Amino acid sequence: MPPSAFTADLPSALRLASEPRLLRTLDRLRFARQLSVSLRPGSTPVARAAQAGGLELAAHKPYTPGDDLRYVDWNALARLDERLVKTFRAEREAPLHLLLDASASMGAPSTDAKFAFAAALALCFAYVALRHGNPVRACVLGGAAERGSQLSPLLRHSQRLPELHAFLTPLAAGGPTRLAEGIDAYLRSMQLPGLAIVLSDFLVEPRRSEEALDQLRGRGHDVVALRIIGAGERDAAALPRRVRLHDAESGLERDVELTAAHRQRYAAAVDAHLAHLQTWCAARGIAFAPIDPGAGLADCLIHALPRAGILQ
Amino acid sequence: MMLHFLHPYAWLLAGLLGVLIALYLWERAKRDVEVPSLLLWDSVPVTTARAARLRFEWLLALQSLLLLALIAALADPSLDANDAAKTAARTVFVLDCSASMQAREGRETRFDTARRTLRERLAALPADDEVMLIAATQQPNVVVAPTTDHAAALRELAALQATDTRANLDAALAVARRAAARGDRATSVELYTDMPRERLSPDWRDEVSLFPVGETDDNLAIEGVQVFQGRFEDPHDAHAYVAVRNFARREAHGILTLTLDDTILSRQGFSLAPRSVGGFPLRSIPGPGVLRASLEIDDALAADNLAYAVVHPARALRLLAVTDSPRLRATLARVARATPNLRLELVDPQAYHGANGADVVLFHHIAPALPLDAPALYLAPTAADGPFPSLAAAANPTVIDGDDSHPILRGLQLDLPLAQVSARQIDAPAWASPLLTARAAGREVPLVLAGERGDRRYAALALDLDTDNAIGAEHVDLLLLLLNLIDWLAPADDGIRVVPTGSVEAIDHLPDLPRTFVDPKGATWSEPAGAAAVVDARFAGEYRVSADGTQVRVLANMADAEESDIGRAEASAVLVPVSPARPAPAEARAGGFGWWLAALAAALLPIEWLAARRSA
Numbered sequence: 039m040p041p042s043a044f045t046a047d048l049p050s051a052l053r054l055a056s057e058p059r060l061l062r063t064l065d066r067l068r069f070a071r072q073l074s075v076s077l078r079p080g081s082t083p084v085a086r087a088a089q090a091g092g093l094e095l096a097a098h099k100p101y102t103p104g105d106d107l108r109y110v111d112w113n114a115l116a117r118l119d120e121r122l123v124k125t126f127r128a129e130r131e132a133p134l135h136l137l138l139d140a141s142a143s144m145g146a147p148s149t150d151a152k153f154a155f156a157a158a159l160a161l162c163f164a165y166v167a168l169r170h171g172n173p174v175r176a177c178v179l180g181g182a183a184e185r186g187s188q189l190s191p192l193l194r195h196s197q198r199l200p201e202l203h204a205f206l207t208p209l210a211a212g213g214p215t216r217l218a219e220g221i222d223a224y225l226r227s228m229q230l231p232g233l234a235i236v237l238s239d240f241l242v243e244p245r246r247s248e249e250a251l252d253q254l255r256g257r258g259h260d261v262v263a264l265r266i267i268g269a270g271e272r273d274a275a276a277l278p279r280r281v282r283l284h285d286a287e288s289g290l291e292r293d294v295e296l297t298a299a300h301r302q303r304y305a306a307a308v309d310a311h312l313a314h315l316q317t318w319c320a321a322r323g324i325a326f327a328p329i330d331p332g333a334g335l336a337d338c339l340i341h342a343l344p345r346a347g348i349l350q
Numbered sequence: 351m352m353l354h355f356l357h358p359y360a361w362l363l364a365g366l367l368g369v370l371i372a373l374y375l376w377e378r379a380k381r382d383v384e385v386p387s388l389l390l391w392d393s394v395p396v397t398t399a400r401a402a403r404l405r406f407e408w409l410l411a412l413q414s415l416l417l418l419a420l421i422a423a424l425a426d427p428s429l430d431a432n433d434a435a436k437t438a439a440r441t442v443f444v445l446d447c448s449a450s451m452q453a454r455e456g457r458e459t460r461f462d463t464a465r466r467t468l469r470e471r472l473a474a475l476p477a478d479d480e481v482m483l484i485a486a487t488q489q490p491n492v493v494v495a496p497t498t499d500h501a502a503a504l505r506e507l508a509a510l511q512a513t514d515t516r517a518n519l520d521a522a523l524a525v526a527r528r529a530a531a532r533g534d535r536a537t538s539v540e541l542y543t544d545m546p547r548e549r550l551s552p553d554w555r556d557e558v559s560l561f562p563v564g565e566t567d568d569n570l571a572i573e574g575v576q577v578f579q580g581r582f583e584d585p586h587d588a589h590a591y592v593a594v595r596n597f598a599r600r601e602a603h604g605i606l607t608l609t610l611d612d613t614i615l616s617r618q619g620f621s622l623a624p625r626s627v628g629g630f631p632l633r634s635i636p637g638p639g640v641l642r643a644s645l646e647i648d649d650a651l652a653a654d655n656l657a658y659a660v661v662h663p664a665r666a667l668r669l670l671a672v673t674d675s676p677r678l679r680a681t682l683a684r685v686a687r688a689t690p691n692l693r694l695e696l697v698d699p700q701a702y703h704g705a706n707g708a709d710v711v712l713f714h715h716i717a718p719a720l721p722l723d724a725p726a727l728y729l730a731p732t733a734a735d736g737p738f739p740s741l742a743a744a745a746n747p748t749v750i751d752g753d754d755s756h757p758i759l760r761g762l763q764l765d766l767p768l769a770q771v772s773a774r775q776i777d778a779p780a781w782a783s784p785l786l787t788a789r790a791a792g793r794e795v796p797l798v799l800a801g802e803r804g805d806r807r808y809a810a811l812a813l814d815l816d817t818d819n820a821i822g823a824e825h826v827d828l829l830l831l832l833l834n835l836i837d838w839l840a841p842a843d844d845g846i847r848v849v850p851t852g853s854v855e856a857i858d859h860l861p862d863l864p865r866t867f868v869d870p871k872g873a874t875w876s877e878p879a880g881a882a883a884v885v886d887a888r889f890a891g892e893y894r895v896s897a898d899g900t901q902v903r904v905l906a907n908m909a910d911a912e913e914s915d916i917g918r919a920e921a922s923a924v925l926v927p928v929s930p931a932r933p934a935p936a937e938a939r940a941g942g943f944g945w946w947l948a949a950l951a952a953a954l955l956p957i958e959w960l961a962a963r964r965s966a
Contacts, residue, residue, distance in 0.1 A: 143386035152386075241387035271386055278381050280397070285388045292388050293380065295397035303393040311390060 044151045044158075044331040049207055051154035055161040056203065060336060064165050067339065069134070069233055070350040071260050071325060096127040133232030134167035134174045135259065136160040137221060138206075139266075140181025143241045145211030146286035150268025153211040155331035156237040159264070161202060162339055163235060166349070168196035172232075176202060179220030179238070180213050187220035189227065214287045215242045217250035231258035235348075237329075239266050240315055241287075248318060255322060262325040262348050265315060267308075269332050274304045354476060356426035356942070363421045367414060374410050409961055416954040423947035440480035440496055440535040442526040443468055444558070445510065446543035447487045448517035449851070449913040453544070453566060453650040460564045461512040464542035467561055469507060471540065472500060482529055483507060486522035486543070487888070488515045488852045496529060513888040514653040514908045515852035519545060523554045544918055567917025569597045570604055571654035573627065574909050575643045577635075577661050581837035582691040584664045590632040592643045592657075596622035597915045604647035606630055610661065611639040638663035640846060640905065653851075653890045654914045658905035660846045666691045667840055670724075672702045673714035678729075678816040682712075685821060685829060692836075709840040714816065725807045725839035730774050730814035737803070738810040739777040744795045747773045747788035747813075756785050758800055758809070758834045763827050771820060771828070773797060773812045782808070798831070800838065805858075807839050845901060849887050851908045857883035857895050865897035870906070 045051050054060070101110060101121035114122045138160050144153035164174040176190040190205040191198070217238060234254045240247045240263070254261045270276070274296060283292045294300065312328055319326035327346035329338055343349040355361070385391065445468060451461040458466075472481060481503045483494035493510060494503045523541065530537035539557060544564030547555055573595045579588035596602040602622050608615045608630075615632060622628050635641070638661045645655040669692060671682050679696050686694035695708065699716050705724030714729045717736025731738045752764040764786065775795050778784050782801030787794050800809040813828070815821060821829045849855050863879045870891025877883070885893045887906035895902045908914075 146384045146386045148384075239386055241389055243389075277383055279377060280380050281383045282380050283388060283391055284382060284384045286384050286386050288388070290388055292391055292394075293397050294391065294394045296394070300394045304390060307390045307393045 044155050044334060046148050046151035046154050048154045048157055048209065051151065051158040052161055052203055052206060054335060055158035055165075060162070060339075061165060063336060063340065064162055065169060067166050067344075067349045068170055069132075069166065070344075070347050071233060071262065096125050098122040099125055131230075131232075132167075132170075132172045133230050134163060134172055135224070135232055135234040136163055136174065136176040137224065137234060137236045137238075137254075138176060138178050138209075139215065139217065139236070139238030139240075140178045140209055140211050140213075141215035141238075141241075142212050142286040143215060143239050144266065147268070147270040150270045151331050152239060152266045152268055152271075153209075155329070155335070156264075156266050157206045157209065158335055159329070159338065160235075160237060161199075161206060162335065164193065164202050165196065165199055167233075168193060168199060174202065176205065177220065177224045178209060179224075180216040181209060181211060187216075187223045189224070215246075217242060218246050218253065221250045221253050225253060225257050232260070233262065234259035235262040235264060237264045237266060239271075240311075244314060244318070247315070251319070251322070251324060255324070262327075263315070263319050264348075265312060265326070265328045266331065267312070267328055268330060272305070272308055272330075274301045277301075354428050354478075356428070356476075356944075357474075358425060358476065359474070360421055360424035360426075363424065364418075366417055366421075370413060370417060371410070409958075412954065412958050412961055416951055416958050419947050419951035419954060423944045423951060426942060426944035427947070428942035428944075438476070438478040438480065438498075438535055440482065440529070440537040441471075441475060442482040442484065442529050442537060442539045443472065444484045444486055444519070444522050444526050444539065444541045444543075445507075446517050446519065446541070446545065447485045447510065447512045448544075449512065449514045449653050449908055449910065450544055450564070450651065450916045451512045451517075452514075452653060453564060453569065453916040455564060455566055455650070459512070460544050463563050464544075464561065465507060465510065467563075468540075468542050469504060472503060472507070475500065480535060482526070484522050484525055485510055486517040486519050487513050488518055490518065490522035490525045492525065513851070514890040514906070514913075515888055516910055516913050517543075519543065520551055520554075523551075523558065527557070544916070546918060562918070564916065564918040566650050567598045567915075568602075568650045569654070569914055569916050570602050570622070570645055570647050570649050571595055571597060571651070571911070571914035572643050572645060572657040572907075572909070573911060573914075575641060575657040575659040575907070577641060577659040579661060581662075581833060581842065582664075582667065582689045584690060585635055585638045585661045588635050588661055590635060590641055590659060590661075592630040592632070593627055594620070594622065594630065594645065595627045595911065595914070596624060597911075597917065598649075599624045599917065602647070602649070604645050604649075607644050607646065608632055609642045609644075610636065613639075615641075635661050637661070638844075640903075651914065651916055654908045654910075656890060657907040657909065658848055658892070660844070660848055660905070662842050662844060664691055665842050666693055667710065667836065668693045668695065668708045669710050669712060669836060670695045670697060670702075670705060670708035671712040671714070672697050672699050672716065673712070673729075673816075674698050675714060675816045677818070678714055681815060681821050685832070689833065692833075710836050712836075720808065721804050721806065722808075726809075727835050727839060728808070728810040730772075730812060730816070731776065731810060732774065737779060737808060738782070738799060739779075741775040741777050744773040744775045744788075744790035744793075744812070747771075747790040747795055747797060749786060749788045749797070750794070752786040752798075753783075756800070758785055758798060758831070758838050760834065762830055762834070766825075766827050766831070768813065770817055771825075772814045772817065774814065776810055776812050782810070798835070800835075809835050809839060811835060846903045846905065848905045848907065849885075851887050851890050851906045851910070853887050853906075855885045855887060855904050857885060857902045857904075860895065860902065861898040861900055863898045865895055868894040 098111060101123045105123045109124045111122045111124050114120060138156055140153065144156065160176055167174045174193045178188040191201050193202055251261055251263060277296055280295050283294060316326050325346060325348050327342060327348060329342060445464060453460050455463060475481065478498055480496045480498055481500060482496045483503055483506060485491040485493050493506045497503065526539045530539060538559060540561060541558045542561045547560050573593040575590065575592050577588055577590045579585065592606065594606060601624060605617060605619045607617045620628055641659045641661055643657045671694060673679060682694055686692050705711050708724055711724050711726045712729055713726060715732045717728050717731040717733040717738060720737045728738050731740050734740055747768050749764055749766050752759050754764060773790060773795060776799060778796050778799050781803055782799040784796035784799050786798040788797050795812065797812045847855060860883050864876055865883050866874065866876050868874050870889045883895050885895060885904045887893060887904060890906050890908040893904040
């Protein structure tokens with residue numbers, strides 16, 4: 039299998055995500071899709087929501103009885119003899135939910151470094167969110183989590199980013215994929231709707247992954263699905279001719295003889311899986327992007343994610 | 351029907367089959383690969399081991415066949431429907447063992463290079479090929495008669511060594527030609543020599559495969575050591591002369607050391623221009639002994655860096671002259687007075703009753719019958735029934751021929767002034783050789799005859815010295831001839847002989863007991879009593895033959911300018927042995943099908959490629 043440009047060692051990957059040069063790049067980025075139903079004031083303008091008080095004047099509206107007389111525009115009354123009331127744009131928190139798949143499939147093939155890359159990417163997302171005053175919470179789905187998920191502390195300031203770093207560092211890919219169970223458990227913990235980014239290889243039955251994403255949508259989250267797929271998984275050309283395939287999660291084996299036709303069939307199956315996921319997400323307004331760890335963190339953050347409309 | 355391979359060692363490549371099979375086994379070995387999920391592999395069918403094995407074996411068989419065809423093509427097989435003995439070939443190897451083959455070329459000598467090449471050629475021959483090995487020395491030596499036992503030939507080849515003599519290549523090649531003329535097998539002759547093809551006899555140039563070797567001309571040689579000492583001269587009055595020649599085409603430097611027995615007489619450094627000769631006189635010799643000249647120089651050929659000469663001790667010689675001629679008596683007395691260590695006794699013919707201890711007896715006119723009790727010189731014998739029968743007088747003889755290599759005539763002007771000298775026409779006996787021939791009265795007249803009868807030497811001088819001034823200032827050559835005759839008749843035998851390498855020296859007068867030989871290389875061997883003691887001086891240096899305390903030393907000098915001139919720049923641009931095309935017999939190669947196998951391999955190649963693609 040071709041070696042990944044990214045390291046499979048999680049601590050090293052997280053150190054890469056914390057490099058000052060990369061952080062300077064992240065300083066210029068923000069999430070293109072932000073959703074907040076929170077009433078907690080923040081620095082994120084919320085277009086659909088209005089609030090009585092605020093810093094940014096949004097518009098004027100005719101006075102109706104019951105409006106707060108403090109927001110009557112007395113200058114307009116004096117000049118126009120109209121009673122107008124000032125309205126303001128709401129600036130609230132836009133929580134970011136990072137849902138990181140830690141199943142065994144994220145660790146295979148090891149050369150793809152999918153899990154390490156996904157964790158490093160999650161750290162970068164958290165930094166971007168915290169830089170703009172949005173709270174961040176990470177949830178590890180599957181892996182060593184006993185109840186399907188493992189929660190990080192809720193972070194509200196970028197100075198607490200090391201806590202997320204410390205939370206992610208000991209993690210390891212292992213166990214079955216528990217997207218639906220993990221997300222269900224996460225949603226039960228009364229999380230405020232926000233931007234939910236799912237980082238996974240989605241290598242489960244499609245209905246299971248669709249069920250998980252639907253759960254997020256049902257709770258009002260703005261969902262982003264990032265399919266982590268490396269070159270080793272996408273291309274079977276580097277595999278030997280006669281192989282015994284081991285399923286990283288189930289341990290099941292399958293003896294195959296990889297002829298050129300078989301390799302083409304596999305590539306077609308991978309493409310079909312991606313296409314199905316993309317189509318399904320598009321139909322439901324879920325942002326979707328395949329992410330190749332081999333391209334590197336910077337390339338992903340600067341090119342791939344803005345191109346997918348996730349960052350800007 | 352016999353199958354032959356021109357290059358049987360190509361079958362060593364069959365080991366590649368093992369590599370091929372190992373690669374297949376490695377390829378067949380199932381390797382474990384962890385994948386994220388088998389979800390995406392459902393479209394790839396599960397393989398059964400049996401199906402895989404069958405397909406692999408089929409491809410392996412095809413590739414094995416291709417490889418075997420290639421190897422067999424390299425081995426160049428041929429089928430011969432004729433009798434095997436007719437198809438098998440014979441190769442006659444002629445190896446030059448001359449002195450120049452000992453010249454060093456880099457790390458090894460020319461001889462070693464030639465022998466190594468010959469060994470490789472021999473090892474590459476088909477097992478049923480006959481080989482014959484001839485060592486070309488002074489005489490051709492058939493070391494290995496035609497045989498298919500290549501191992502024995504290799505053993506004999508390993509035991510061969512170059513000698514310090516020249517090689518008679520013509521004789522060796524003639525022997526090889528005779529072997530080739532037998533006709534029972536196709537025969538090729540291969541000559542391994544440093545002699546350029548141009549210097550080979552034209553008869554051989556096109557018949558033999560030549561493996562030339564040799565390039566360097568870096569050689570200095572002692573061309574000769576000459577001691578100037580008359581037979582009757584005291585060693586203190588003798589002097590010597592050493593000639594050293596630079597055969598290289600560049601200036602050479604060396605040190606010449608002259609020793610007399612174990613005493614160093616001189617040691618001097620010198621420089622010689624390219625292709626030049628330097629002379630080194632030794633004017634004073636302290637006494638008798640073996641004069642040894644040696645060069646200290648790191649040149650290519652060592653055998654000619656050493657030479658010997660002998661300074662004989664003074665030894666008085668008693669000459670008994672049996673004559674009644676006052677004039678000859680006076681002449682001989684004058685010669686005796688002028689010649690040191692020559693003691694003359696005169697006696698009338700009537701008073702002669704044997705040599706009486708004389709070393710040589712001179713008979714004037716009379717010719718006593720043989721055998722005598724001492725070597726004798728018959729001077730102008732007149733008797734018709736003596737050992738040198740006299741036929742008639744021969745007036746005004748004129749010299750027409752002579753053997754100037756014989757010690758009796760050495761150093762003489764053969765054109766003797768014989769105008770005032772009368773001669774006798776002698777009927778030469780069968781045991782004596784005419785050394786000097788003259789023409790007189792329209793007939794050839796032997797003037798000097800010499801030979802051995804029994805164990806004594808006898809000579810006759812047809813010239814009558816009983817004339818006025820027969821030996822004097824005008825006839826100094828006659829005086830030298832007389833002294834040479836006396837010297838030859840009673841040679842000063844001090845047990846040391848100096849011979850050129852290549853000569854065969856018979857050692858007489860040894861006790862009839864087992865004798866021991868030691869050659870210059872230190873080899874020692876013994877021969878039983880009764881056998882002739884013969885020294886075959888193949889190497890330069892000192893041979894010792896001893897029996898019961900009696901020792902004879904034979905000093906062999908390699909004074910051979912042709913062998914010492916080792917430069918072969920003009921020989922060939924190829925300085926290492928080159929193998930000409932093997933002259934295989936045409937009928938033996940007629941059934942060759944190596945090219946067909948190569949074509950088969952070429953045809954299999956695209957099939958294998960297609961099959962491999964299909965299987966992939």
